[in-house]
Amino acid sequence: xxxxxxxxxxxxxxxxxxxxxxxxxxxxxxxxxxxxxxxxxxxxxxxxxxxxxxxxxxxxxxxxxxxxxxxxxxxxxxxxxxxxxxxxxxxxxxxxxxxxxxxxxxxxxxxxxx
Amino acid sequence: xxxxxxxxxxxxxxxxxxxxxxxxxxxxxxxxxxxxxxxxxxxxxxxxxxxxxxxxxxxxxxxxxxxxxxxxxxxxxxxxxxxxxxxxxxxxxxxxxxxxxxxxxxxxxxxx
Numbered sequence: 001x002x003x004x005x006x007x008x009x010x011x012x013x014x015x016x017x018x019x020x021x022x023x024x025x026x027x028x029x030x031x032x033x034x035x036x037x038x039x040x041x042x043x044x045x046x047x048x049x050x051x052x053x054x055x056x057x058x059x060x061x062x063x064x065x066x067x068x069x070x071x072x073x074x075x076x077x078x079x080x081x082x083x084x085x086x087x088x089x090x091x092x093x094x095x096x097x098x099x100x101x102x103x104x105x106x107x108x109x110x111x112x113x114x
Numbered sequence: 115x116x117x118x119x120x121x122x123x124x125x126x127x128x129x130x131x132x133x134x135x136x137x138x139x140x141x142x143x144x145x146x147x148x149x150x151x152x153x154x155x156x157x158x159x160x161x162x163x164x165x166x167x168x169x170x171x172x173x174x175x176x177x178x179x180x181x182x183x184x185x186x187x188x189x190x191x192x193x194x195x196x197x198x199x200x201x202x203x204x205x206x207x208x209x210x211x212x213x214x215x216x217x218x219x220x221x222x223x224x225x226x
Contacts, residue, residue, distance in 0.1 A: 004157070040122065041218055042203070042205075042215070042216030042219070043158070043205075043216040045213050045214070058213060059213065090157050092157070102160045102163060103158075103214070104160070105157030105159070107155075108156070108157055
């Protein structure tokens with residue numbers, strides 16, 4: 001049982017480049033989330049997917065898009081990266097349809113935008 | 115807007131003592147609050163959840179209290195060990211928006 005996995009672990013982009021962060025969970029969870037974590041700030045929700053086939057904006061969705069590919073996978077895309085998107089990105093999941101339940105996190109993707 | 119405050123300064127505790135971390139919030143009345151542990155370079159790991167009608171919750175050496183009047187949760191680690199050194203995050207549910215609101219975390223350092 002791998003839990004929540006994320007790829008890549010590290011990435012360096014130039015301003016304007018695009019990339020997709022991948023996330024997968026093997027716990028048969030319904031809900032999945034993308035957060036960013038910046039120094040001195042709490043985790044901020046970018047997008048979430050309460051169930052397969054649905055996605056919703058979180059607190060800081062601008063500059064990002066998501067795809068819930070199937071029940072297991074939830075990807076985050078940066079279409080045109082900006083230095084302000086330098087951050088650590090975490091994917092999380094939980095089993096119910098209630099977003100506020102205990103969340104299980106992946107190891108994170110560290111992104112540097114130059 | 116809702117706001118969560120955790121002590122931004124690192125907390126240094128001698129091994130064997132009790133470590134107490136604070137989570138204060140304003141402008142909201144959450145139905146429950148969660149505590150997570152985060153080690154460097156890793157994602158947060160769930161520790162405890164306490165509901166608004168529970169004054170105290172325990173799990174092994176961990177204890178969480180929830181005072182809805184003071185709008186505060188305290189997280190205690192008794193008989194602390196160097197392996198308890200980590201950053202501890204609190205998070206509360208945010209009403210109808212189906213989001214968790216997170217504190218920035220407090221770094222705990224247990225010295226041998």
